[in-house]
Amino acid sequence: MGKIGLYLCECGPNIAEAIDLDRITAEIKKDAKVAGIERFKLLCSEDGKRFVTESIKERGYERVVIAACSPKQHQATFEQVVANAGLNAHVFQMVNIREQCAWATPDKEQATSKALRFIRAAIGRVRYHWPLEQKEIECSPDTIVIGGGTAGIEAALRIAQKGRKVFLLEKDEPGGTRRDREWMAARVDALRNNPLIEVYEHCKIRELLGFFGSFVAHLETREGNEVQLKAGSVVLATGAVAFDPTGLAGYGYRELEGVSTVREFEKAASDASDGHPKSVAVIHCVGREKLGYCSGTCCVEAMRVARRVKEASAETEVTEFYRDLCLPGTEHDRFYHETAKTGVRFVRFRDIDVAREGPGLVVRYRQEDGSSGSVVADAVVLSAGVAAGPANAEFARMFNIPLDEHGFFQSEHPVLNPVGTVTEGVFVVGGCRGPAGALDATAQAGAAAGKVLSALVPGRRLRLETRTSEVAEALCVGCGICVAACAYGAATLNEDRHIAVVNEVLCRGCGNCAAACPSGAAQHRQFTTRQMDQEVTQILR
Amino acid sequence: MADQTTDVLVIGAGLAGVEASLVLANAGRKVYLVERQAYFGGNVIKSEEVFPNLECATCMIAPKQSDVIENQNVELLTLTEVKDVRGEAGAFGVTLLRRARYVSLENCIGCAACFEPCPVTAANEFEEGLSQRKAIYVACAGALPNAPAIAMGECLRSKGEECTACRDACMFDAINYEDKDEEREVKVGAIVVATGYRLSGAGLPDRLENVYNAFEFERLRASNGPTEGEIRTRDGKKPKSVALIHCAGRREKGYCSQVCCRYLAKFARYAFDKLEGVEVHEFIQEVSVPGKDSQRFLETALEKGVKLVRTKAVPGISANGSGVRIEFQANGKSESDEVDMAVLAPAIEPGSGAAALAELLGIETDGFGFFRTAGSEPATATRPGVFIAGCNSGPKDMQTVVIQAEAAAAGVLKMNHKDTETGPGEETQERPAGSGDG
Numbered sequence: 001m002g003k004i005g006l007y008l009c010e011c012g013p014n015i016a017e018a019i020d021l022d023r024i025t026a027e028i029k030k031d032a033k034v035a036g037i038e039r040f041k042l043l044c045s046e047d048g049k050r051f052v053t054e055s056i057k058e059r060g061y062e063r064v065v066i067a068a069c070s071p072k073q074h075q076a077t078f079e080q081v082v083a084n085a086g087l088n089a090h091v092f093q094m095v096n097i098r099e100q101c102a103w104a105t106p107d108k109e110q111a112t113s114k115a116l117r118f119i120r121a122a123i124g125r126v127r128y129h130w131p132l133e134q135k136e137i138e139c140s141p142d143t144i145v146i147g148g149g150t151a152g153i154e155a156a157l158r159i160a161q162k163g164r165k166v167f168l169l170e171k172d173e174p175g176g177t178r179r180d181r182e183w184m185a186a187r188v189d190a191l192r193n194n195p196l197i198e199v200y201e202h203c204k205i206r207e208l209l210g211f212f213g214s215f216v217a218h219l220e221t222r223e224g225n226e227v228q229l230k231a232g233s234v235v236l237a238t239g240a241v242a243f244d245p246t247g248l249a250g251y252g253y254r255e256l257e258g259v260s261t262v263r264e265f266e267k268a269a270s271d272a273s274d275g276h277p278k279s280v281a282v283i284h285c286v287g288r289e290k291l292g293y294c295s296g297t298c299c300v301e302a303m304r305v306a307r308r309v310k311e312a313s314a315e316t317e318v319t320e321f322y323r324d325l326c327l328p329g330t331e332h333d334r335f336y337h338e339t340a341k342t343g344v345r346f347v348r349f350r351d352i353d354v355a356r357e358g359p360g361l362v363v364r365y366r367q368e369d370g371s372s373g374s375v376v377a378d379a380v381v382l383s384a385g386v387a388a389g390p391a392n393a394e395f396a397r398m399f400n401i402p403l404d405e406h407g408f409f410q411s412e413h414p415v416l417n418p419v420g421t422v423t424e425g426v427f428v429v430g431g432c433r434g435p436a437g438a439l440d441a442t443a444q445a446g447a448a449a450g451k452v453l454s455a456l457v458p459g460r461r462l463r464l465e466t467r468t469s470e471v472a473e474a475l476c477v478g479c480g481i482c483v484a485a486c487a488y489g490a491a492t493l494n495e496d497r498h499i500a501v502v503n504e505v506l507c508r509g510c511g512n513c514a515a516a517c518p519s520g521a522a523q524h525r526q527f528t529t530r531q532m533d534q535e536v537t538q539i540l541r
Numbered sequence: 542m543a544d545q546t547t548d549v550l551v552i553g554a555g556l557a558g559v560e561a562s563l564v565l566a567n568a569g570r571k572v573y574l575v576e577r578q579a580y581f582g583g584n585v586i587k588s589e590e591v592f593p594n595l596e597c598a599t600c601m602i603a604p605k606q607s608d609v610i611e612n613q614n615v616e617l618l619t620l621t622e623v624k625d626v627r628g629e630a631g632a633f634g635v636t637l638l639r640r641a642r643y644v645s646l647e648n649c650i651g652c653a654a655c656f657e658p659c660p661v662t663a664a665n666e667f668e669e670g671l672s673q674r675k676a677i678y679v680a681c682a683g684a685l686p687n688a689p690a691i692a693m694g695e696c697l698r699s700k701g702e703e704c705t706a707c708r709d710a711c712m713f714d715a716i717n718y719e720d721k722d723e724e725r726e727v728k729v730g731a732i733v734v735a736t737g738y739r740l741s742g743a744g745l746p747d748r749l750e751n752v753y754n755a756f757e758f759e760r761l762r763a764s765n766g767p768t769e770g771e772i773r774t775r776d777g778k779k780p781k782s783v784a785l786i787h788c789a790g791r792r793e794k795g796y797c798s799q800v801c802c803r804y805l806a807k808f809a810r811y812a813f814d815k816l817e818g819v820e821v822h823e824f825i826q827e828v829s830v831p832g833k834d835s836q837r838f839l840e841t842a843l844e845k846g847v848k849l850v851r852t853k854a855v856p857g858i859s860a861n862g863s864g865v866r867i868e869f870q871a872n873g874k875s876e877s878d879e880v881d882m883a884v885l886a887p888a889i890e891p892g893s894g895a896a897a898l899a900e901l902l903g904i905e906t907d908g909f910g911f912f913r914t915a916g917s918e919p920a921t922a923t924r925p926g927v928f929i930a931g932c933n934s935g936p937k938d939m940q941t942v943v944i945q946a947e948a949a950a951a952g953v954l955k956m957n958h959k960d961t962e963t964g965p966g967e968e969t970q971e972r973p974a975g976s977g978d979g
Contacts, residue, residue, distance in 0.1 A: 011650060011652070012650065012652065012712035012713055013654075013712055014650070014652050042650070042713070044650070045648075069650075072603075072607065073687070076611045158951050158955060161955060183917075288836075292836060292837065293832065293833045293834070293835065293836045293837070294829075294830050294831050294832070294835065294836055295831070296831025296832055297831075324827045324828040324829065325827045325829070326827070326828075326829045326830070326831055327797050327827075327829065328797055328799035328829060328831050328936075329796070329797070329799065329935060330796040330907065330909055330911060330935045330936075331796075332796070332797065333791070333795055333796050333797060334795065334796075368851060368872070369872040369873070404833065406833055408833060411940075414593055414594065414834065414940055415591065415596075415601065415939045415940050415943065416601060416605070416943065417943075418940045418943055418944050419944065419947070434832060434833040435831070435832065435833060438917070439917060439919060440941075442917060442918075442919050443919035443920065443941070443944050443945055443948050444944055444948075445948075446919055446920055446944075446945075446947065446948025446949075446951045446952065447943070447944040447945075447946075447947035447948045447951070448947075449948070449951035449954075449955070450564045450947035450948060450949075450950040450951035450954065451564065451947060453568055453950075453951060453954040453955070454564045454565070454567045454568035454950065454954065455567065457568060457569060460569075
C-alpha cells in the first residue's frame with residue numbers, strides 16, 4: 001500500500017495556534033500507519049511547495065496526505081506539487097483543518113480532536129488510493145446541426161470554419177417559419193453557399209450513437225438512402241410550434257368566420273386585394289393559461305399586427321385586448337407608445353368572449369374592476385404563444401436529454417450552462433429549449449458555437465475525467481439498476497454479456513451508479529467501498 | 542501583420558466576463574481579464590438566491606471563479622482599468638492601469654488578521670452602506686481573490702500618520718505600503734466588454750429610512766451580509782409588513798428592465814421564508830414574466846399570500862413614523878397603505894463609466910447609454926474586433942447573460958477565420974426594431 005507521508009501546515013498562526021499539532025503528531029505516530037510526519041510554516045508558499053516535492057522524493061513516499069486549508073483553496077496547487085515529485089496526483093488526499101477546524105471550532109481541544117479524526121480518515125483512505133490514468137481520445141471537430149430555422153442556420157454559420165465541417169439536417173427545407181422574409185432568405189443563401197456546410201434537406205434522423213467527440217448519426221434521405229455522418233458535437237435546433245387555439249372556449253377559433261391567428265391574418269392580408277376592414281380586434285395571451293407561461297414575444301407581435309393594419313388603412317379601428325403587457329428589452333416601451341399614438345386602443349381585460357352577431361363579430365370583455373364592455377370587429381386576431389414541438393419527445397429519447405414540464409429540452413443548468421445538456425457534446429438552441437424570438441435564438445446559436453469551438457479544437461485530443469466509475473464484471477448481475485440511476489447515459493447494459501458497462505467518455509463521476517448498485521459491482525474510482533469504509537471508520541473511531 | 546495576436550482582453554469580471562474568459566481560455570486563448578474592483582464576481586455575488594431554482598448565487602459562480610484562478614490561460618487583473626486602446630481588430634494595443642492594492646496577492650493567505658487592528662472605519666460600499674468596514678478590507682466574506690485591499694485614501698498613513706497596525710498584524714509579510722499604481726501595455730486581437738450594470742436613481746424618491754432598493758434588500762437576506770441574512774428594518778426590528786414596488790424608474794428611463802418582476806417575486810419568497818406572519822403587498826402596473834420558468838416562479842410567490850395591487854402608476858412614498866406610507870391609484874380611486882418596510886425595483890442602467898469606455902473603445906451606445914450591438918448580431922459591438930456580453934447592452938437575466946457571453950466568445954473565436962467564410966461580424970442582417978422577431 002506504499003509509504004505514506006503526512007504533511008501538516010501551520011498556516012502561520014492560523015492552524016498552529018488553534019490546533020495542537022504536537023498532540024496530532026504524537027497520536028499519528030502511535031497509530032504507526034505513516035512513514036513520516038512533516039510540519040511546515042506555510043506549505044503553499046514557494047518554499048513550502050519545494051519542501052514537499054523534495055521530501056517526497058528523498059523519503060520515497062508513495063502516498064501523500066496534506067492537512068492544511070480548504071481543497072477549494074489549494075487542491076490544485078498540491079496536486080501539482082505531488083505530480084512534480086513524480087507521483088500520480090490521485091495518490092494524494094487533502095484534509096481541511098483550517099476552515100473546518102481551526103476557524104470553525106473555537107475550543108482548541110475540540111479543534112484538535114476534530115482535526116485528528118479528519119487526518120486519520122485521510123490516512124485510512126489514501127492507503128487504498130491507486131494511480132488513475134489520464135486518458136485522452138481522438139475527436140472529430142465536425143458538428144451536426146439538426147433543424148434549419150434561425151437557430152440552426154445561425155449555429156451552422158458560426159461553427160463552420162477552416163478544419164470544421166457542419167452537417168445541417170432538416171426535415172423540410174432550411175428557413176423555418178420565417179422562410180418568406182427577406183433577411184431569412186439571405187441567411188439561407190449564406191448557408192447553401194458555404195463550402196464547409198453540407199445541407200441535408202427532407203431527411204429523417206433514424207438514430208444517434210456515440211458520445212462527445214465521436215457521434216454517429218444515421219439518416220434517411222428523401223430518396224430513401226441511408227447516410228452515416230460522423231461528428232464530435234450535435235446542436236439541436238428543432239424549433240417550437242405556434243400554440244393552436246382550436247377548441248379554446250370563448251375565442252371561436254375555427255368556429256367563427258373572421259377569427260384567425262396572427263400568422264393566418266397576416267397571410268390573408270398580404271394575399272387580399274379587396275377593401276380594408278373597418279375594425280380589427282387583437283387579443284393577447286391566447287392559451288397562456290393552458291401553456292402555463294408567457295412566451296415573451298407575442299405582445300410585440302400583436303402590436304405589429306395593429307401597426308400593419310394602421311399603415312395600410314389609418315381609418316381602421318384597432319383594439320388590442322391584453323392582460324399584462326410584456327415588453328422586455330429597451331426598444332419595446334417606445335414601440336408601444338408609438339403604437340398607441342397611431343390611434344390603436346389598448347384595453348385590459350380579465351375575461352373575454354368572441355361571438356358573431358349579424359354581419360360582424362362582437363368582442364365582449366370584463367375588466368379587473370368588474371366593469372364590462374364590447375367592441376364590434378370585422379376581424380379578430382388571436383395572438384398566441386409558442387408550444388414545444390411534438391418531435392421533442394423522440395429526440396429526447398434518442399439523445400438522452402430530459403424534457404421539462406412543458407415539453408421543451410432541459411438545459412444542463414438553467415443559468416450556468418443554458419445551451420448545454422446532460423449529454424455532453426449535445427447542445428440545444430432556439431425554440432426547442434423554450435420560447436425564443438429570432439434574436440434570442442441567434443444569441444443561443446452563438447453560445448452553442450462558442451461552446452463547440454472551445455471544446456473541440458482540430459488536432460487537440462479530448463482529455464477525459466479521471467475520477468469516473470467502473471463496473472467489476474465478476475460481480476455484476478446485469479440488473480440494470482445503474483443504467484436507470486445514471487443521468488448521463490454513461491451506464492448501459494451489454495446485452496450479449498449481460499453486464500453493465502460504463503462509458504468513460506460520458507461518465508462525469510457523480511457516483512450515482514455506485515450508490516445504487518446492489519451487488520457492489522459499480523464503483524467510483526476515487527470513492528471505492530474500501531476507501532469510504534476506511535474514511536468513516538477512522539472518523540468514528 | 543506582424544502585430545497580429547489571438548490574445549483577448551475581457552473587461553469586467555462579473556458573470557459575463559468570467560464565462561467569456563473561460564470559453565476562450567478552454568479554446569486555448571490567452572485572456573487578460575480585467576476588473577476594476579478588488580474582488581471579482583460582479584453583482585451576482587450580492588444575491589443569496591437566484592431565479593429560477595433559488596440556488597445560492599455565490600455558490601453557483603464559485604466553481605467558475607476557481608476555474609478562472611486556476612486556468613493557466615487566464616490572467617485575472619483586479620483593481621485594473623483600461624486607460625487607452627489603439628490599433629485595430631487583430632492588433633489592439635491596450636494600456637491598463639493597475640491601482641495599488643498595498644497587499645501582496647502572492648503572500649496574503651486571507652486570514653483576516655489585519656482587519657481588527659485597523660483604527661479606521663468606513664461604510665461598506667459592497668453592503669450598500671448597511672455595515673461598516675475597515676480601511677483594509679474585503680468586500681464580503683468569501684470574496685475572491687481571498688485577499689484584502691487598503692483604501693489608501695482612508696488610511697491614516699495618507700493623512701501623515703505613521704500607522705502600521707495592519708502590517709504589524711500580518712504574519713506573512715503581505716502588506717506593502719510602497720505599492721504603486723502601475724501602467725501596463727498588452728497586445729490583444731479582440732476585446733470583450735462585460736462591464737455590467739448598476740441600479741438607476743431615476744424616478745426614485747428621496748432616501749427614507751425604511752425604504753430599500755433591490756441590492757440593499759438582497760444584502761439583508763444574504764447570510765454573509767450585514768444582518769447575516771435576517772431581514773430587519775434600520776432600527777433592528779422585524780418588519781410585520783413589506784411593500785414591493787415595481788417599475789420604480791421605468792417611466793423615467795423609458796424601458797422595462799425585465800428582471801424586476803421575477804426578483805420581486807423572489808423577494809416576496811425571502812420575506813415569507815424569513816419573517817413569520819409577514820404581510821407582503823406588491824404594487825404593480827404590468828406583470829412581465831417572459832420565459833418558460835417565470836410564471837410558475839411568480840405563482841409560487843403569489844400562493845404564499847402576496848397581496849397584488851394593480852396601480853395606475855408607481856405609488857408615492859413618504860415616511861410615516863419609522864414606517865412607510867404608500868399612496869396610489871387603483872380602480873380609479875386614490876388609496877393608501879402603511880407598511881414597516883418598502884423595497885423598490887429601480888431601473889437597470891449601464892455601469893458607471895460606460896460612456897467613457899465606449900468613447901475609449903470607439904463603440905456606439907444607444908439612446909439609453911447601453912452599448913449597441915451591430916445589426917442583429919447578439920454580441921458584436923459596432924467596431925470590428927470588439928464584442929459585448931452582459932447587461933451593458935441592456936437588462937438581462939443571468940441565463941441570457943451567460944448565453945451572450947458564450948456568443949461573444951464565439952465571435953472572437955470566429956474572427957481569425959475570415960478567409961474561409963462570410964460569417965458574423967462581416968455580414969450582418971438588420972431586422973426591423975419591434976418586428977416581433979426579437
